[in-house]
Amino acid sequence: MVRSPQVQDFPLLLEVFRGGLKLGLISREEVVLWADNIIANADDPHYFFIEVSLSHDLNNLIEVLNRYVEQTEDPICDRVLLSLVYHRQPIFDIDAIEKVATLLGSMSLWNKLTSFEKNTIYEFEDYYVYYSPDLTQLQVELINFLGIYKAFTLENYKQWVDINLQVSELLKEEEVKVNIVNQSVRKAWAKKEKKRKLKFYLKKIGAIVLLLGFFSLMIALLDDGKTNHITLYFIVFYLFIRLVYGWWRKR
Structure with a gap:
């Protein structure tokens, strides 16, 4: 006699059902x-299974799942949901891309994913900071990111563990690419910042030189051959030394 299916036979699938129902990804x-x-x-x-079949609405179905299904810390469930976003949300429609980004943002508090995944989703959540007003780049990056998970489907749940191994490798490769880009951006920013500081100090030095020249000219014009201007010269020299020291400290 063939053994009848039990609840514990579908731990990951049922968790995906519950999450997908809450997010509107599964009906x-x-x-x-x-x-x-x-x-x-x-x-x-x-x-x-009978209770699921007899559930009269969405909330009742979620209640049934909550009674029987234990939560899991396996990241596979979240990754399957990301795949459902790829397959079931209008990510190829630029007019709907903000809605998709907002949906992903609601997933950013989930702790089952890697730091790289969560940080990426966080950027999508704050799309108006990183991508607005042109959302074309947001759409491109959403498609690329969600495409990592597209091998997951509800029908191939028996292969989820193997698929997850492949997805983990793809995520590592993508993280390396992103880190290389970020490193290049940081280097470019550091170089730009160095140039900005150099221009700032050159302007400051130029102003001091002009000031020194002005004081020297005034001293020369007012010099009657009798007054001792050593104190004034000392003050000007002190200001110049302070400027040079301040520049050296902030290099």
Whole structure:
């Protein structure tokens, strides 16, 4: 006699169902149809599947899942949901890309993903800071990022563990690429900042030189051959030394 399916046979799939229902990525009808198929092909179906089949609305279905399904820390579930965003959201429609970015932002608090994944999603959440007003680059990066997960589907859940290994490698490769780009950006910024500081100090030195020249000229014009201007010369020299010292400290 063939063993009837049990709740514990689908830990990851049921967690994805729950998350997908909450995010609007999976419909109640899909989950009910899945349960109905199990009931139709099982000699003694677990009562859980019957409850799913008889759920009268979305909230009731989520309540059933909450009673039976334990939360998991496996990142596979979140990655499958990201795949559903890729396959089921209008990411190729530039007019709807803000909606997709907002949806991803609601996933940024999930702690199952790597730091690289969470940081990337965080940037999508604050798209108006990083990409506005031109959203074309946002769309390109959304498609590239979500495309990493596209091999996951609800139908191939038995292969999720193997697919996740491939996705993990793709994420590592993408992280290396991003780090290289970020490093180049940081170097370019540092070079630009160095030039900016140099221009600033050159202007400051130029102003001091002009000031020194002005004081020297005034001293020369007012010199009657009797007054001792050593104190004034000392003050001017002190100001010049302070300027040079300040520049050296801030290099």
